[in-house]
Structures are given as structure tokens and as C-alpha cells.
Amino acid sequence: MRAHPVRRTVLTCVATVTVTVLALSLKPHHPPSAAAPPPTTQTPGATSGGSTSGTRTVTGPTVQTRYGPVQVELTLDGSRITAAHAVRSPNGDSHSREINASAVPVLDRETLNAQSAHIDTVSGATYTSEGYVGSLQAALDQSRT
Structure with a gap:
């Protein structure tokens, strides 16, 4: 048996409104925003100024994410990344701490392997x-100035 045309129209309208409301209730994705970068810190014996030679430590800006702040610190020897470490990562709840306990070391290793933010x-x-x-990208940009 076929549905009555009015009933079909009502069901179609209800379905359309439901889908529209669900789509509008989704939170939009906003790319992480970076705060102003902190000054570059120098390790003992490192060169100063805008030089890209010598060993130095550069700390990127804190980037706010949906679950908390992330901040990366790099150690460079010349232009080579010799160490990467997230000095801040989301830790507001046990789930975030658990995720980041395994994710951050992977990101650190990937940075060393890639020698870039790619x-x-x-x-x-x-x-x-x-x-x-x-x-990471902001710290690399900062290291080149």
C-alpha cells in the first residue's frame, strides 16, 4: 500500500528539519591558534642572534586546542633538530593524559625523523x-630569524 501524498510530504519535511538541526548543532572545526612566540632561549656555548649555527633551544608558542594547550620545545644544532619535546600537552582529565602519554613520544620521534613540521x-x-x-612550525620559523 502506498503512503498518502500529504503524509509523505510531512515525513519528508520532518526528515529535512531533523537533518538540518543535526547539521547545525555540530561544532565547527577551528584551526589551532598560536599565541605570540616566546623568546628563543640559548643553551650554554650557543650562538646568539639570528644565527643558524651552534646548539640552541627554541620554544614554540602555546597552541590552544579543544582539549588543552600544546607547546613544543626544540633543540637544534645548526639547522638540524636534535631533540623535540612537548613541554605542554592536554592533561585536564585522565583520558587526555592517557592519549598523550603515547601520542607525544610518537610526535617527538616523527619530528626528529622528518626534520620538519611535515x-x-x-x-x-x-x-x-x-x-x-x-x-613546532612556529618554533622552526622562529629559529630561522
Whole structure:
């Protein structure tokens, strides 16, 4: 048996309104925003100024993510990244701490392997990964000035 045309129209309208309301209730994705970069810190015996030679430590800006702040610190020898470490990562709840306990070391290793901010996102830690890359790229940019 076929549905009555008015009933079909009503069901179609209800379905359309439901889908529209669901779509509008989704939170939009905003890319991580970077704060003003902090000054470059020098390690003992490192060169100063805008030089890209010598060993130095550069700390990227804190990037706010949906689950908390992410900030990356790099150690460079010349233009080579010799160490990468997230000095801040989301830790507001046990779930975030658990995720980042495994994701941050992966991001640190990927940075050393890539020698750039062109690293893959860690599955299950997308927001942390995006914040990490934002802070990492800003630290690399800062190291070149």
C-alpha cells in the first residue's frame, strides 16, 4: 500500500528539519591558534642572534586546542633538530593524559625523523597533533630569524 501524498510530504519535511538541526548543532572545526612566540632561549656555548649555527633551544608558542594547550620545545644544532619535546600537552582529565602519554613520544620521534613540521597526525590524538604541528612550525620559523 502506498503512503498518502500529504503524509509523505510531512515525513519528508520532518526528515529535512531533523537533518538540518543535526547539521547545525555540530561544532565547527577551528584551526589551532598560536599565541605570540616566546623568546628563543640559548643553551650554554650557543650562538646568539639570528644565527643558524651552534646548539640552541627554541620554544614554540602555546597552541590552544579543544582539549588543552600544546607547546613544543626544540633543540637544534645548526639547522638540524636534535631533540623535540612537548613541554605542554592536554592533561585536564585522565583520558587526555592517557592519549598523550603515547601520542607525544610518537610526535617527538616523527619530528626528529622528518626534520620538519611535515609529520603525520597520530590517530586518536588529532587535536594534540594539530596543536603540536602548529607550535613546532612556529618554533622552526622562529629559529630561522
